[in-house]
Amino acid sequence: MATIYEVAKLAGVSPATVSRVFNGMGVSEQKTLAVREAARELRFTPNRTARSLRRQASEVIALVLPDIENPYFTEMARGVEDVASAAGYSLVICNSDSQIEKEANYLKIAISERMAGVILAAASDRTNLDDLIATGRPIVAVDRGTGYDIDGVVMANRAAGEAATEHLVRAGFTRIACITGPEHIETARERSQGWRSVLAQHLPQFDPEPYLRYSTFRVDGGREKMEELLAMPEPPDAVVAANNLLGVGAIQVLTERGLTPPKLGVAVVGSLPFTTLSPSAVTVVRLPARHMGVTAARLLLERIEGDRQPARTVVLRNEMQPADAHAGLVPPGPVPPGPVPPASRERRDEAVQ
Amino acid sequence: MATIYEVAKLAGVSPATVSRVFNGMGVSEQKTLAVREAARELRFTPNRTARSLRRQASEVIALVLPDIENPYFTEMARGVEDVASAAGYSLVICNSDSQIEKEANYLKIAISERMAGVILAAASDRTNLDDLIATGRPIVAVDRGTGYDIDGVVMANRAAGEAATEHLVRAGFTRIACITGPEHIETARERSQGWRSVLAQHLPQFDPEPYLRYSTFRVDGGREKMEELLAMPEPPDAVVAANNLLGVGAIQVLTERGLTPPKLGVAVVGSLPFTTLSPSAVTVVRLPARHMGVTAARLLLERIEGDRQPARTVVLRNEMQPADAHAGLVPPGPVPPGPVPPASRERRDEAVQ
DNA sequence: GTGAAAGCGCTAACAC
DNA sequence: GTGTTAGCGCTTTCAC
Secondary structure (H helix, E strand, O other): OOOHHHHHHHHOOOHHHHHHHHOOOOOOHHHHHHHHHHHHHOOOOOOHHHHHHHHOOOOEEEEEEOOOOOHHHHHHHHHHHHHHHHOOOEEEEEEOOOOHHHHHHHHHHHHHOOOOEEEEOOOOOOOOOHHHHHOOOOEEEEOOOOOOOOEEEEEOHHHHHHHHHHHHHHOOOOOEEEEEOOOOOHHHHHHHHHHHHHHHHHOOOOOOHHHEEEOOOOHHHHHHHHHHHHOOOOOOOEEEEOOHHHHHHHHHHHHHOOOOOOOOEEEEEOOOOOOOOOOOOOEEEEOOHHHHHHHHHHHHHHHHOOOOOOOOEEEEOOEEEOOOOOOOOOOOOOOOOOOOOOOEOOOHHHHHO | OOOHHHHHHHHOOOHHHHHHHHOOOOOOHHHHHHHHHHHHHOOOOOOHHHHHHHHOOOOEEEEEEOOOOOHHHHHHHHHHHHHHHHOOOEEEEEEOOOOHHHHHHHHHHHHHOOOOEEEEOOOOOOOOOHHHHHOOOOEEEEOOOOOOOOEEEEEOHHHHHHHHHHHHHHOOOOOEEEEEOOOOOHHHHHHHHHHHHHHHHHOOOOOOHHHEEEOOOOHHHHHHHHHHHHOOOOOOOEEEEOOHHHHHHHHHHHHHOOOOOOOOEEEEEOOOOOOOOOOOOOEEEEOOHHHHHHHHHHHHHHHHOOOOOOOOEEEEOOEEEOOOOOOOOOOOOOOOOOOOOOOEOOOHHHHHO
């Protein structure tokens, strides 16, 4: 592999000049041409490893996700990627599989490779960021908090849970269950709190707790808990699924049993991009995943460029799209223009509700 | 950030000894302990950038995908990841968005960062790998060929197209359309060839060409072409979708029009992990995406470890799963044991058929 | 505008 | 088993 020394020799200049050409510094046109020609001839590709070592920073940012098979996160990844690559950064996506060990390994690599920054959807609220933060590397938490005082972008989870539940209440359902994610994940708790509070308000005679199920945030979890709910002595007449995959699992079970929605009411927090339901059968509270990615990337870039203001948390409002299960299947639109939305100063918990 | 020099000083040893400890070479137990203690105290994380520069290779492998939002590719990514991380390699996933420029950029980064190897699902058959190959870096093509003589893992695409079509023929459909991907993508051509050949054999009086649609490999493509087909003077009574997303789009349109399968027959090449259909409504020819990832990763690791035999192409047989739309929703099982399946020596085109 | 030279943090000979 | 040292390819003062 050719180096700047070989290019320099062939072009009849010094290595420093070659470097300057590739970094857009002032070099005479004549020498620039000679260098470019020599570089092409030798198939020269700058060695980023050496550059990063020297500069003590790279131009890649890491996105660490708990489940790369969840379309919610891949949609978010698209948002991050668009912003990052427009700014000249490359994005590498790492799958922690919701395991703190795997996640820790990827975070270590982010340090080790001196990556420019990290966007993290934490595997749990026990994720340890001490080392990463100690390096001074910018980090943005997405989707879920981390317990650290760092930038974050989250959904209005409680409001989303409320919206989903309200819609079912208004449709006349009276025994509304809730299937949510693991109790140790913030979003799972918040969305079910929304469900609980709406029920307390509108159906005070109904005791919701037996109808709440903590699960994984995966399809199989939705299936399992839906089956449990149907096996109850007094089964629910509707269900709120706290994320897209739980919704898919629940709907699959219902379909298999001939209880196709809306025979049994279903409201889902999160889009269902790959479902094939009748568009009016299910209530979908759309979460702006792509926008979350865009926002997180912008926050991160600001930090990378030296912003030192106190940590900010941005709360994204969800978009109610009742009766439109096919929402989200249009190709991704352009990145919303303009700067990052004004940061909220509040702590996340307060901001959400 | 602490360096091995600082750790060495604190531990009272030489930098070389610190390096040896972190690379598992022979070091006395006493010094090993001292080094580990000092490293912890200083929050030392080895600088991989420096290591890569020195060693001229890193321990990360790149997976370049055309569409990270397609569950087929993320399932594949899981397979790659499991093998790679078990072998001590980290996986970074890059999204080319089917654009050759973006893809070229990520390939350049793979060179630039001296990554250990690349697994590539090419954006098109015009992808240029000259530079990457010139570096001697191992590359494995997945899902699609590249026009280069390199290792590859592909599906039995033609057989898959045939299986899907045969199932519809046997079910009694007689005007079977086909929606496939872009003509410049190998898999799109091969799967539609399977469709064509089965029709020629079983329904020789039917002229299939007006019922063939090239599209994108995305949901919106499936929707658009399904609508076109339904608008024909003599619409099809069944359709073969050449990939999962096309299938989703087609089924969505049918559902919206009250033509829910199997009113109009649908066969899909590829799994539908997030559909909510009745399990018997749609024929699914499952593609072992995860297994493809596993196989590709194993081939790549062999090359990284110095294997120099001629390029191999592995063809993966698809699994017929008629009448089971929910297939693929069980959580990923363990990695199939054993070595890479015996490599075929044939050229890919011959191997497929 | 350009070149010489030091050094980023690590590994791998090479000596002992 | 352990220390010394050169050097991976680049960027960046510092001279000129």
